[in-house]
Amino acid sequence: MRQELLRKIADSTPWLGQVMARLVAIPALGPDNGGEGEMAKAVYLTSVLEELGLRIERVDAPDPRVKEGVRPNLLAWWEGQGPGCFALSHMDVVPPGDLSLWDSDPYVMRREGSLLYGRGVSDNHSGMMASLLALKAIKEMNLPWRGRAGVALVSDEETSSRHGLQYLLHRKPGFFTPADLLLVPDSGESDGGFIEIAEKSILWLKVEVLGRQAHGSIPHMGINALYASALMIAEIYNVRARFSQTDELFHPPQSTMEPTRKEAGVENVNTIPGRDVFYIDCRILPGINLEEVEQAFRQAFAVIAARVGVSFTLTPVQKLAAPPGTSSQAPVVRALQSAIARVRGAEARVGGIGAGTVAAFFRARGLPVAVWNTDHGVAHMPNEWVDMNDIIKDAQVMALLYTGRWED
Numbered sequence: 001m002r003q004e005l006l007r008k009i010a011d012s013t014p015w016l017g018q019v020m021a022r023l024v025a026i027p028a029l030g031p032d033n034g035g036e037g038e039m040a041k042a043v044y045l046t047s048v049l050e051e052l053g054l055r056i057e058r059v060d061a062p063d064p065r066v067k068e069g070v071r072p073n074l075l076a077w078w079e080g081q082g083p084g085c086f087a088l089s090h091m092d093v094v095p096p097g098d099l100s101l102w103d104s105d106p107y108v109m110r111r112e113g114s115l116l117y118g119r120g121v122s123d124n125h126s127g128m129m130a131s132l133l134a135l136k137a138i139k140e141m142n143l144p145w146r147g148r149a150g151v152a153l154v155s156d157e158e159t160s161s162r163h164g165l166q167y168l169l170h171r172k173p174g175f176f177t178p179a180d181l182l183l184v185p186d187s188g189e190s191d192g193g194f195i196e197i198a199e200k201s202i203l204w205l206k207v208e209v210l211g212r213q214a215h216g217s218i219p220h221m222g223i224n225a226l227y228a229s230a231l232m233i234a235e236i237y238n239v240r241a242r243f244s245q246t247d248e249l250f251h252p253p254q255s256t257m258e259p260t261r262k263e264a265g266v267e268n269v270n271t272i273p274g275r276d277v278f279y280i281d282c283r284i285l286p287g288i289n290l291e292e293v294e295q296a297f298r299q300a301f302a303v304i305a306a307r308v309g310v311s312f313t314l315t316p317v318q319k320l321a322a323p324p325g326t327s328s329q330a331p332v333v334r335a336l337q338s339a340i341a342r343v344r345g346a347e348a349r350v351g352g353i354g355a356g357t358v359a360a361f362f363r364a365r366g367l368p369v370a371v372w373n374t375d376h377g378v379a380h381m382p383n384e385w386v387d388m389n390d391i392i393k394d395a396q397v398m399a400l401l402y403t404g405r406w407e408d
Contacts, residue, residue, distance in 0.1 A: 001143070002405045006343070006396045008137040013388055015136065016129055017111065019048060023125050024109040024118035028092045030071075032159040037066035038091040042074055045091065045153055049076040052135050054150055059171050061155065061163035071163035075175065077150025083179035084148030085402050088358065089128035089186065090157030090164065093120035094380050101382035114388045121386045123379035126394070127185025128153065130373065133395035134402055146181070146404040157186075157358055160318070165358045169365060176367055181332045181401055184359045185373035185394065192344055192393060195336055196371035198249060198325025198352035199360055200256075203282040203290050204318040205297060207232060211310045213266070213274030222272035226265055228308040229276040232301050233259045236280060239296050247285050249325075250352040257282045257293075279317070283354035286322040323363040325352060330368040339397045339406040340372075348372075 022044055029035020042058070049056050055077055060070035072091075077084070096106035096119050104110045106119040131151050138145060156164035169176075176182060188194050209229045214222025240257040247253055263277035284293060298314055305312050326333060328350045340348040353371075362369040374390035400406040 002342070002400070005137055005141060005143065005399055005403070005405070008141055009133055009395045009399060010392055012133050012136065012395075013392065016133060016388055016391060017116070019132070020116055020121060020125060020129055021109040023128075024120055025107055027107055027119070029095060030092050030156055030159050031063070031065035033095050035095075037063070037068065037071055038155040039066070039068050039070075039072055041091045042072035042153070042155075045074060048132065049074065049151075052076075052132070052139055054078060054135070059168050061167040063163050071155040073155055073164060073168045074153040075150070075168075075172070076153070077148045078145055080145055080147040080149060082147040083177065083181070084150070085146050085181040085183075086148075086150055086152055086176065087127070087131035087183045087185055087398060088152040088154065088165070089124045089131065090154050090358070092155055092158050093123065094158050097382060103383055106384075115385050116388060117383055117385045119384055122375065122384050124157070124186050126386045126391050127373045130185055130391050130394035131398050133391070134399035137395075137399055138402055143403055145402050148180075149402045154358070161358055161361060165361050169361055173365075176362070178367055180367070181335055182362055182367055182369040183332065183336070183398070183401065184357055184362075184369060184371045185398070186357050187353060187355060187371045188373045188375040190374065190376045191346070192374035192390065193340065193346050193348045194372070195333060195348050195350045196353050196357070196359070197328060197330075197333060197350045198286065199322050199356055200250065200352065200354045201284040201286060201288070201290055201322040202318055202320045202356045203284055203293060203316060205280040205282065205294070206315045206317050207278050207280065207301065207312060208315070209276045209305075209310050209312045211272075211274045211308075214272040216270035216272055219272050222274065223309045224272050225276040225310055226273045228304060228310040228312075229278055231304045231308065232312075233278060235300050235304065239293075239300050242296055243284070243288055243293060245285055245288065247352070250285065250354065252354070255282070255284045255288060256354060286325070290319060290321055320356065320360060323360060326363065326368045326370060330370070332368055332370045335401055335406050336370050336372060336397070339400040342400060342406060343393055343396045
């Protein structure tokens with residue numbers, strides 16, 4: 001029966017291409033990314049879930065910035081006895097960025113052989129489609145499933161999850177249980193053999209430097225905020241060196257602290273800037289106190305500010321201390337390893353990542369969760385792509401989890 005199930009999924013590429021094209025055509029950008037939210041995509045996905053015969057509950061998070069006034073989150077499942085199995089994916093995507101870097105319209109799916117191109121095909125429609133393909137095959141074969149089996153499709157993953165999984169867990173605190181097999185198919189490696197069980201803490205800092213604006217020909221009359229920012233940016237790696245702990249579970253094994261975004265300063269060349277703003281993206285190993293990291297930056301930048309004669313403010317724009325990771329012996333990890341071995345013929349390895357996923361919100365509530373799918377690292381890039389063959393294999397793995405057939 002297991003082999004018949006796997007073959008059934010392998011024959012589902014026409015449906016996969018059809019649904020993926022519809023998903024790509026609905027941008028689903030959150031308001032922080034200049035969009036109208038995820039409602040249109042949620043409405044379409046509701047029709048797909050209804051075709052699968054799933055019980056559906058929509059949990060709307062209030063957000064006055066979007067036309068409907070709410071951001072949708074979908075729970076869909078088949079009822080059953082005992083612990084369940086759920087895969088969680090997100091409906092929102094990021095903007096396409098510079099359109100000149102795309103070979104085609106990012107919101108019109110393009111197919112070349114088994115490769116699909118378009119915004120969101122990898123992040124996170126590939127994981128979503130894998131779970132839906134698995135459920136579709138189980139339904140069509142009328143197979144029994146393990147406990148409650150279904151999906152959660154959430155909003156707002158790309159910007160904060162405040163209107164997504166965070167809100168869903170707040171409104172439905174007992175829906176997921178520690179005995180459930182919880183999977184977030186939103187990160188992995190290109191061979192499909194890496195399971196994420198831990199994440200680094202996230203600390204994003206905004207630094208605003210205030211000097212005194214002046215004409216470029218009389219710099220002595222001003223205080224150059226850009227110069228002070230440059231000195232502070234150069235100091236970032238020295239602060240990082242003070243937190244030199246390593247953990248081989250992660251790659252890279254140490255904390256990272258990188259200057260990233262820079263806000264536009266003066267518009268003309270011949271003006272000494274009196275204000276400058278830059279940002280720091282810190283991914284900190286679990287166990288390191290984020291308050292200590294923040295304070296280290298404040299102290300280091302204060303020395304520079306005093307020397308140059310500027311003032312500054314340092315403000316966290318995202319601050320998430322990593323909860324304890326999922327045990328490598330957790331049932332979801334062991335089941336996933338067994339299912340991957342059945343489908344791909346290789347033992348999956350476990351580890352931690354620096355990127356943040358919604359799995360952190362599960363772990364913060366004591367819910368063991370695994371993050372896994374086949375991922376080629378093209379998320380957020382122009383010409384984002386996914387291989388349908390990878391989605392099929394991922395769907396086969398998920399089908400074994402849903403039906404409890406990873407061992408028999």
